[in-house]
Amino acid sequence: MIQSVDHLALLPLYVAAGTAVLILVMDLLGGPRSSVVGSAVVGGVATLVAALLTRGADPTFCTGTRCSWIPSPLAAVVAVLFAALTVGVLALSMPALRLGAAPAGEFGFLLACSMTGGVVIGYSGDLIALIVGLETLTLPLYVLVGLRRFAPGSPVTTTGASAAVTFLLVSVISTAIALLGAGLLFAATGALHLADLTTGTAPLAMVGVALIVIGFGFKVAAVPLHAWAPTTYDGAPLPIAAYLSTASKLGGVIALAAVVQRVDAGLSLAVLAVLTMTVGNLVALRQTRMVRLLAWSSVAQAGYILAPLAAGAAGVAAAVAYAAFFVVLEFLAFATLVAVRPPEADGGEIAGYRGMARRSPWWAAALVLAFAGLAGLPPGLAGLFAKVVIVAALINTGWGWLAGVVALNAVIALAYYVRAAAILYAGPVGIAVADLRPAKQPVSWPVAAAIGTAAVVAVALGFAPQFLFDALS
Numbered sequence: 001m002i003q004s005v006d007h008l009a010l011l012p013l014y015v016a017a018g019t020a021v022l023i024l025v026m027d028l029l030g031g032p033r034s035s036v037v038g039s040a041v042v043g044g045v046a047t048l049v050a051a052l053l054t055r056g057a058d059p060t061f062c063t064g065t066r067c068s069w070i071p072s073p074l075a076a077v078v079a080v081l082f083a084a085l086t087v088g089v090l091a092l093s094m095p096a097l098r099l100g101a102a103p104a105g106e107f108g109f110l111l112a113c114s115m116t117g118g119v120v121i122g123y124s125g126d127l128i129a130l131i132v133g134l135e136t137l138t139l140p141l142y143v144l145v146g147l148r149r150f151a152p153g154s155p156v157t158t159t160g161a162s163a164a165v166t167f168l169l170v171s172v173i174s175t176a177i178a179l180l181g182a183g184l185l186f187a188a189t190g191a192l193h194l195a196d197l198t199t200g201t202a203p204l205a206m207v208g209v210a211l212i213v214i215g216f217g218f219k220v221a222a223v224p225l226h227a228w229a230p231t232t233y234d235g236a237p238l239p240i241a242a243y244l245s246t247a248s249k250l251g252g253v254i255a256l257a258a259v260v261q262r263v264d265a266g267l268s269l270a271v272l273a274v275l276t277m278t279v280g281n282l283v284a285l286r287q288t289r290m291v292r293l294l295a296w297s298s299v300a301q302a303g304y305i306l307a308p309l310a311a312g313a314a315g316v317a318a319a320v321a322y323a324a325f326f327v328v329l330e331f332l333a334f335a336t337l338v339a340v341r342p343p344e345a346d347g348g349e350i351a352g353y354r355g356m357a358r359r360s361p362w363w364a365a366a367l368v369l370a371f372a373g374l375a376g377l378p379p380g381l382a383g384l385f386a387k388v389v390i391v392a393a394l395i396n397t398g399w400g401w402l403a404g405v406v407a408l409n410a411v412i413a414l415a416y417y418v419r420a421a422a423i424l425y426a427g428p429v430g431i432a433v434a435d436l437r438p439a440k441q442p443v444s445w446p447v448a449a450a451i452g453t454a455a456v457v458a459v460a461l462g463f464a465p466q467f468l469f470d471a472l473s
Contacts, residue, residue: 004060004061004062004431005060005061005157005277006057006058006059006060006161007060007346008054008057009054009057009058009059009060009069010060010069011050011054011057012047012050012051012054012079012123013069013116013119013120013123013284014050014368015026015043015046015047015333016043016047016048016083016112016116016119017041017114017116018045019039019040019042019044019047019112019114019116020043020113020115020116021048022038022039022043022173023039023040023105023108023109023112024105024109025044026039026105026108026241027109028105028106028109029202031105031396033097033098033104033105035284036104036105036108037090037094037097037104037108039108039450040086040090040112040260041087041090041091041436043112043220043347044084044086044090044112044115045082045087045117046077047082047083047084047086047115048079048080048084048087048137048237049181050079050084051075051076051079051080051083051110051361052080054071054076055071055073055076056071057071058071059071059232061125061127062311062336065088066125066126066193066195066196067193068073068123068124068125068128068129068131068193069123069124069125070124072123073121074122074254075122076122077320077324078119078121078122078250078254079119079122080120080322081118081250081327082118082119082247082250082251083115083119083213085243085246085247085250085327085331085426086111086112086114086115086165086243086247087314087456088106088242088331088445088450088453089111089239089240089243090108090111090336091446091447091449091450092238092239092242092334092335092338092446092447092450093237094444094446095343095444095447096237096239096343096344097342097346098213098266098343099344100216101237101343101344102147102237102321103147103263104203106147107144107147108144108146109244110140110143111142113136113139113140114137114138114139114140114141114144114159114243114247115187115189116136116138116456117132117133117134117135117136117137117138117139117140117251117355118137118247118250118251119133119135119211120132120133120137121133121134121137121254122254122374124194124255124258124469125193125194125195126193126194126298127182127185127192127194127197128192129174130194130209130213130258130259131175131179132217132257133180133251134175134216134251134252134255135175135236135257135443136226137218137247137251138171138219138248138251138429141167141240141243141244142164142167142263143164143167144240144243145163145164145232145235145236145237145238145240145244146161146163146164146165146236147237147240148368152298155172156192158291160379161290162231162235163231163232163233163234163235163236164232164235164236166228166231166232167228167232169304170218170225170227170228171218171276173218173225173391174214174215174216174217174219174225176215177211177214177215178211178212178214178215178216179212179215179216179280180208180209180211180215181207181208181209181211181212181213181214182212183208183210183329184204184205184207184208184211185197185208185209185327185434186208186255186312187204187208188204188208189202189205190204194258194428195262196441197259197262197263198262198263201351204265206264207261209260209263209264209265210268212437213256213259213269213272214253214267216252217251217252217253217256217272218252218253218257218304219248219249219255220248220253220256220305221249221276221295221298221302221303222252222272222275222276222302222303222306223272223275223276223280223299223303223429224272224274224275224278226279226280226299226302227228229244229245229295229296229298229299230291230295230296232244233245233291233292233294233295234289234291234295234347234362235346238337238338238341238345238346238347239332239338241291241334241347242280242330242335242338245294245295245298245330245334246326246327246330246331247260247327249301249302249305249323249326249327250323250324250327251300253295253305253319253323254323254433255318255445256306256309257309257316257320259344260309260312261309261312261316262313263311263313264310265310266310266312266461267275267310269306269307269309269310270307270310270402271301271308272303272306273304273306273307274303274349274405275298275303275404276299276302276303276306276403277301277302277303277304277307277405277406277409277410278300278303279299279300279408279410280296280297280298280300280302280303280403281296281297281300281412281413281416282299282412283299284296284297284299284416285412285415285416287350287416288349288350288351288418289347289348289349289350290337290347290348290350290352290353291337292347292350292415293346293350293420294330294333294334294347297374297413297417298330299324300409300413301330301374303327303409304322304387304390304406304409304410305322305323305400306317306319306398306441306457307390307394307403307405307406308322308390308449309393310394310399310402311393311397311398311399313392314396314397315393315394315397316423317393318389318390318392318393319390321389322386322387322389322390323384324373324461325382325383325385325461326383326386327374327385328382328454328457328458328461329370329373329374329380329382329383329458329466330370330374330452331335331454332369332370332373332454332455332458333367333374334448335366335369335450335451336363336366336367336451338371338447339360339363339366339443339447339451340353340360340363340447341461346429350419350420350423351423351459353420353423353424354423354424354426354427355424355425355426356424357424357425357426358425358427362445363426363451364425365414366455367421367424368421368424369455369459371418371421372417372418373458373462373464374417375413375414375417376408376410377414377417378408379459379462380458380462381462382458382459382461382462383462384462387406387410387461390403390406391403391406391407394406404432430470
């Protein structure tokens with residue numbers, strides 16, 4: 001059969017990949033840092049626009065009625081989120097790039113490559129494209145986690161290298177597991193296109209699906225492939241930790257949703273969701289470092305995202321909507337940390353934020369909004385709506401007991417979110433805030449713009465949540 005190719009449908013991929021090539025060429029030609037970073041920002045915005053313009057394009061790379069590249073409302077939303085996250089992370093990284101903490105050319109190139117992988121995930125119509133997209137998303141992050149210039153032998157350098165190696169090793173194992181699962185599924189069914197996936201009663205196919213779920217579970221930091229997240233987030237630069245906790249998780253969710261809505265993996269996903277949210281919340285209660293608290297809470301959030309996927313196709317919209325809400329709120333939390341910490345610093349101890357609201361009331365308010373949304377409390381209405389959607393979807397599909405577990409875990413999570421938010425307003429102000437950015441030192445305008453945009457989007461989604469569901473429909 002002759003394979004059809006529609007280049008218009010491939011426009012988001014062309015723009016994202018072209019951005020990476022442009023940055024590489026400009027860096028090789030010795031272009032100034034501002035032009036390299038500016039090209040990355042323009043490329044991210046262009047990718048976002050291209051995804052919106054091609055929302056109604058026809059599928060391509062088709063053989064007969066089966067296609068490997070499928071433009072859809074969901075694909076457009078995913079591409080928009082990845083492009084927006086890329087631009088946001090570039091904005092958060094500007095202070096460190098100005099200080100030379102990372103080479104701007106390599107940084108922008110790797111981030112654009114990762115964005116390209118995210119775009120591929122959203123449009124994938126077969127298992128091969130899906131796995132290639134996931135790896136393209138993840139591979140640049142191994143380098144970005146450790147891509148910092150510090151004095152030789154400094155503790156931060158060692159921590160960053162350790163985080164990168166931990167991330168690499170666990171990722172290689174998870175990829176091998178997913179590829180083995182895809183191979184077994186193909187051997188049992190002869191199908192690669194997602195539309196043809198089915199397990200039936202074939203034991204080999206069921207084993208293949210289980211291995212794919214476990215392999216993709218790494219991307220969302222699901223138990224038992226979750227332990228990399230706290231170490232990697234805490235050792236990475238704060239902007240890259242923000243990208244890891246949002247983009248990598250989003251890619252894993254989309255990949256899982258693409259597979260499980262077509263096969264029977266309900267019980268496996270339900271068990272995975274319960275373990276993930278429970279372990280994440282219980283361990284988060286004991287954390288004393290801010291980034292580790294966010295890391296373990298993101299593990300718990302992954303459990304909430306996985307829960308509706310147990311219902312198969314009926315729960316995909318709820319899972320993707322929750323993932324989108326989570327991405328905005330998690331990015332807001334990390335962006336605020338970037339604003340109040342020195343450019344080369346890590347997240348620091350939670351106690352170090354004591355009394356922060358008296359010095360930086362607006363940044364403290366933004367962080368409280370993020371914590372409230374992640375906890376599902378007002379004024380974080382986006383997070384509250386997201387949890388209601390999850391519970392309603394589970395009840396409506398006959399998974400009432402799982403909805404009860406989600407609600408119970410949401411109550412447990414209140415303890416550490418409220419504690420972290422309360423300490424921002426605790427007094428007196430003293431040595432506890434010594435490690436924060438000096439109160440009179442202005443925050444870089446790109447960082448402030450990123451925080452303001454994320455806060456506005458979070459509030460807007462809280463008051464008009466149906467907008468996201470309309471975009472997915």
